[in-house]
Amino acid sequence: xxxxxxxxxxxxxxxxxxxxxxxxxxxxxxxxxxxxxxxxxxxxxxxxxxxxxxxxxxxxxxxxxxxxxxxxxxxxxxxxxxxxxxxxxxxxxxxxxxxxxxxxxxxxxxxxxxxxxxxxxxxxxxxxxxxxxxxxxxxxxxxxxxxxxxxxxxxxxxxxxxxxxxxxxxxxxxxxxxxxxxxxxxxxxxxxxxxxxxxxxxxxxxxxxx
Amino acid sequence: xxxxxxxxxxxxxxxxxxxxxxxxxxxxxxxxxxxxxxxxxxxxxxxxxxxxxxxxxxxxxxxxxxxxxxxxxxxxxxxxxxxxxxxxxxxxxxxxxxxxxxxxxxxxxxxxxxxxxxxxxxxxxxxxxxxxxxxxxxxxxxxxxxxxxxxxxxxxxxxxxxxxxxxxxxxxxxxxxxxxxxxxxxxxxxxxxxxxxxxxxxxxxxxxxxxxxxxxxxxxxxxxxxxxxxxxxx
Numbered sequence: 001x002x003x004x005x006x007x008x009x010x011x012x013x014x015x016x017x018x019x020x021x022x023x024x025x026x027x028x029x030x031x032x033x034x035x036x037x038x039x040x041x042x043x044x045x046x047x048x049x050x051x052x053x054x055x056x057x058x059x060x061x062x063x064x065x066x067x068x069x070x071x072x073x074x075x076x077x078x079x080x081x082x083x084x085x086x087x088x089x090x091x092x093x094x095x096x097x098x099x100x101x102x103x104x105x106x107x108x109x110x111x112x113x114x115x116x117x118x119x120x121x122x123x124x125x126x127x128x129x130x131x132x133x134x135x136x137x138x139x140x141x142x143x144x145x146x147x148x149x150x151x152x153x154x155x156x157x158x159x160x161x162x163x164x165x166x167x168x169x170x171x172x173x174x175x176x177x178x179x180x181x182x183x184x185x186x187x188x189x190x191x192x193x194x195x196x197x198x199x200x201x202x203x204x205x206x207x208x209x210x
Numbered sequence: 211x212x213x214x215x216x217x218x219x220x221x222x223x224x225x226x227x228x229x230x231x232x233x234x235x236x237x238x239x240x241x242x243x244x245x246x247x248x249x250x251x252x253x254x255x256x257x258x259x260x261x262x263x264x265x266x267x268x269x270x271x272x273x274x275x276x277x278x279x280x281x282x283x284x285x286x287x288x289x290x291x292x293x294x295x296x297x298x299x300x301x302x303x304x305x306x307x308x309x310x311x312x313x314x315x316x317x318x319x320x321x322x323x324x325x326x327x328x329x330x331x332x333x334x335x336x337x338x339x340x341x342x343x344x345x346x347x348x349x350x351x352x353x354x355x356x357x358x359x360x361x362x363x364x365x366x367x368x369x370x371x372x373x374x375x376x377x378x379x380x381x382x383x384x385x386x387x388x389x390x391x392x393x394x395x396x397x398x399x400x401x402x403x404x405x406x407x408x409x410x411x412x413x414x415x416x417x418x419x420x421x422x423x424x425x426x427x428x429x430x431x432x433x434x435x436x437x438x439x440x441x442x443x444x
Contacts, residue, residue, distance in 0.1 A: 113308055116328070117329060120308065122306075123306065123309075125336035126337075166329065168329060169333060169334075175328075178328055180307065180308035202326065202328065203326070204433065205433070208323075209319055209322065209323075210308045210310070210313045210424075
């Protein structure tokens with residue numbers, strides 16, 4: 001829960017902001033809009049995105065990243081051309097976010113093993129949800145012993161799905177980049193091909209599932 | 211007898227009765243396969259080497275070449291069939307490449323790259339399968355078995371010729387089994403042979419795994435396509 005704000009207190013994000021230079025703003029808006037999100041994953045694919053190194057500068061001449069953990073923008077501000085999604089579907093909030101991306105992006109790309117087939121979180125698919133929760137919260141050797149064993153349940157906590165699903169089993173996904181994580185240069189190749197309107201492919205030499 | 215066939219419109223001189231998949235490899239045409247091993251009898255179980263022969267879809271490891279045969283490997287329809295067969299294998303078991311001991315040396319993975327598989331078009335099933343740790347040197351990770359039957363046919367007890375690996379049950383209940391007694395009699399070389407023959411990470415040699423770092427693993431050094439075209443035993 002948010003800390004209650006005292007009347008005379010000013011939080012950092014309440015400080016008056018300098019208006020964005022209109023030329024810079026116009027240049028950003030003219031670019032191809034990209035929104036990014038990590039669902040049930042480890043954020044490693046987002047890190048791999050940064051691994052494209054100096055190619056990131058070339059890419060940013062063409063695209064503007066709006067919603068993403070890099071920019072700390074929490075909503076998709078304008079309709080975007082590309083949605084870059086990492087991680088699988090493991091709770092209701094993931095479904096909601098994914099549907100929001102589908103509605104607001106022209107193209108969705110499933111990035112990494114978790115998004116493509118469930119990945120490491122999907123290892124729980126061979127167990128029942130009950131067993132998973134019991135192992136994590138009731139029988140866990142690291143649970144705080146002074147407290148009664150409790151499975152967290154509250155309206156503020158997104159309900160967990162029975163199984164972990166790949167993105168394309170929930171909404172339509174246009175492209176896939178497998179890998180755990182995919183190589184930064186592979187991500188660059190895909191995005192570069194897309195923004196230049198070239199036919200899209202990941203040849204065998206650079207395709208990786210691990 | 212010397213005969214002539216065409217593969218994707220290219221005329222090829224070869225000997226009658228040779229196996230189509232070998233003839234293709236010798237002439238620079240890679241056809242993916244998961245069960246066929248050059249020099250060993252054909253199994254014809256995986257069907258991943260399907261091509262069009264005179265317009266009909268056939269598994270190329272089962273086809274002896276004959277004069278005038280018109281073979282189509284690159285045909286988009288049959289190429290997509292091969293891809294679909296690979297995708298079925300991935301969705302039928304639990305193929306967790308990021309955590310698998312066989313990653314980088316796995317033929318299923320390497321064939322996936324060759325057919326440019328990104329995700330399976332079939333729903334992932336996540337079946338529940340039990341592992342078999344009973345024998346001394348081998349454990350079976352049944353999540354990954356694709357029922358190619360290489361181990362069933364080619365790994366046998368040295369003295370009696372009896373099968374060490376078998377497939378029990380049928381259909382969705384089918385599973386690979388190991389004869390514990392015969393398996394414990396296997397020589398270390400035979401254990402390694404069995405583990406390397408397995409095109410996936412189902413037959414695992416106990417105490418081994420993740421020995422080569424990424425970038426230095428079997429198919430990182432040289433791709434499956436290159437190895438097959440060079441006639442190397444994979």
